[in-house]
Amino acid sequence: MVYWEAFQEIGDAIFREKQIKAGSRQKKLDLINSMNPLWKDLAEDVENIMDVF
Template sequence: MSKSYYAYILSNSSRMLYTGMTNDLQHRVYQHKQKLIDGFTKKYNLHKLVYYAETDDVGYAIQREEEIKGWSRKKKKQLIDSMNPKWNDLAKDWYS
């Protein structure tokens, strides 16, 4: 069984953006939602998973995270709009 890696984007009600990378998306989003990680996401309540890309190549996941981080806000919004036009929380039902 191959391991999965994820580049992801979190947002909040003001549509601020945070881009990250992890090998356990469900656990990492839970940490963000519960504010268990000090820093930007905790300070600005970035808890909505609005985009993620999955791969079995850790190098590609790191590259994708860095690529997205380098983009303009407009380009990041276009990426989210293309896959999740209503900016729904893709992890909304993960922790019931």
């Protein structure tokens, strides 16, 4: 996993997912590069954050 976002409401997450899926491949690459330019695997980071909840 190279990109993720957290949401309080499932509806907000679904809306955002649809926005991202509707974007071009380049927009998706730009989004990833803006948040994770080294394309680090973020799966472990997400697991650690989710343990807090």
